[in-house]
Amino acid sequence: MRLRFLGAAEEVTGSLLLVEVESGSIIVDCGMFQGRRQESRLRNAKLPRAAIEADAAILTHSHIDHSGSMPTLVKSGFQGSIYTTLATANLCSYMLRDSARIQAADAAYLNRKYGRDPDWVPITPTYDEVDVLHALDRFVALSYRRPFEPLPGVTAQLLNAGHILGSAQVVLDVHEHGKTKRILISGDLGRKGLPILRDPETPPHPVDALVLESTYGDRVHGPVESMQTEIERVVRATVARGGKIIVPAFAVGRTQELLFVLHGLLRAGRISELPIYIDSPLAINVTEVFRMHPECFDEETRSFFDEHGDVFSFEGVRYTRTAAESMEINRQEGPAIIIAASGMAEAGRVLHHLRNHVEDERNTILIVGFMAEHTLGRRLVERRQRVKIWGVERELRAQVEVLSAFSAHADRNDLIAYARAALPKKIFLVHGEPDQQVPLKEALQTRRCHVEIPKRGAVVELD
Ligand SMILES: [Zn+2]
Known part of the structure; x- marks a missing residue:
């Protein structure tokens, strides 16, 4: 079993994780990268081959840096289902179409502004509203805590992450060679006591590997109250x-x-x-x-x-x-x-x-x-x-x-409490910048728990 960190590695946007098992592969999230204009355009237009060829996808929540490249994925040839919660599917229906409209408006504006420059290469949006509809056609909406089988031999569950409406943590139980390994992917984690939403669910324990967000790995927020x-x-x-x-x-x-x-x-x-x-x-x-x-x-x-x-x-x-x-x-x-x-x-x-x-x-x-x-x-x-x-x-x-x-994100104390509750053997920190990740890694590392900050493209064997 392998994890490939294809996005949001030492950065906070463009979430994309690939889980490879014997029966196939699953991606978790396919978010838009948001950075310098040129780099963003290149990365968002050309997704990694391994992601496009995955057999299934799971979406943690509707924020564009997690969901925004799903239409590109489907447009590029992805054939599988996109599993997510009911609320996330409904939010994506509006948010992905909005993203397509923003891209169209931006492209029109820039082409108008620079169009007379002979070196200007006209910009085309990465996807349009029709591409969004094709992606929405792939969505399979589920309630929290309903086990499903995205691949033969893999049982998955979505747990409330308390980050935004519909947000989920993902639990994957991989059954191979008579053994079961459990991978927990935090997605973006919320905080206790935020208005409206239920608090993040306590994660299951123990887990073999935890892929943990680290946006505020070194910050403590003011009290919600x-x-x-x-x-x-x-x-x-x-x-x-x-x-x-x-x-x-x-x-x-x-x-x-x-x-x-x-x-x-x-x-x-x-x-x-x-x-x-x-x-x-x-x-x-x-x-x-x-x-x-x-x-x-x-x-x-x-x-x-x-x-x-x-x-x-x-x-x-x-x-x-x-x-x-x-x-x-x-x-x-x-x-x-x-x-x-x-x-x-x-x-x-x-x-x-x-x-x-x-x-x-x-x-x-x-x-x-x-x-x-x-x-x-x-x-x-x-x-x-x-x-x-x-x-x-x-x-x-x-x-x-x-x-x-x-803030809708867990802070340093929340992240540490969450990781301790999951009793992981290994932790991989994603969705954070190094100045937030390094101090968090130091706080989480123990003799029984190994912590890594994977680089983009890193491949980790879990056997
Ligand atoms: Zn988010």
Whole structure:
């Protein structure tokens, strides 16, 4: 039995793991690589042969860096089924089509911008919406904890990972030569106590090999419980100044968590009613998928539903689908909360809200997610004096508030507790950058447990 680390090795995007056994091979995740433009295009367009020739695929969750290359895989000739949870399949239906549309828009923009350059090679999107439909045709949707057989001699199960709606850990029991070996793949792991979702399930133990994410292998997040009081503080202070709150947020997870927290604060009388705009068509669709999957909610959220009705619709909340409705928000006077994509403020409707609001010190820009280097979001976090929006320099006079408690990823302590609970013989750290992986490796390494940080392309024999 072999593991091949084909992506998200010493990096955080492009997840792709190949598990080879006697009866065939399975890939776990096939995510989009997101880095420098040229390298991204090459890697996303040409997937490793061994992945395309795999017999089956398992998808841990719908984030694009895990699911985003499934259409390319199918387009390249992959013949197998793609097993995942029901909620992930539903989210992918929206998110992969959205990804195809973004690629088409980006390609059109760049070809228009550089088209007159004689050396310019026109860009074509890696896949289109029809390719997405072909990929969706391959999905086999399952509930958590329902054993299935992706290959003869391999029993698999999906366990709740508590990271985003539908996210799963993967347990593979490989029966060969009269013995059974167990491989546990964490996928992206969530945190205990996050709003809405059930906590990550305790992993089975012992396991022969654990493939563990390590995004925050060396960071400890603020307590989840601080989230409500922090949001309350920001809302009250901004309303008192007569300002607006602009939140760049990913469509999946963060938007719904914010709504849940705001709804709770409103019901408890800790904030008063104000307009809350969800200004993202994808976020609106995704919120609909949340409503379809109460089986993924924790007790608190389910009883909130029973007591107060729909968590995501309440006084003041307005969902704006069209561009005209989005522009209309600009004419709105007085305090309001505007939640819009993209999450790192690199594109999307949040840009026109930022342009209109960064120069007024009454306003607040609320940062609730990870901001990668070289993004507008990161420059806001750094509170630069001036920021460039759509090519125009603007004074950053609005307040910037950064709340780390919203992270959907396990932190160092969570990862260590998870790994200890699984009692693994070997651990392979993936989905992390070396500055996060090396300290985590040192913390996990013991006499009975060997820890490795595989490089991309590394092959490991498990016998
Ligand atoms: Zn994720």
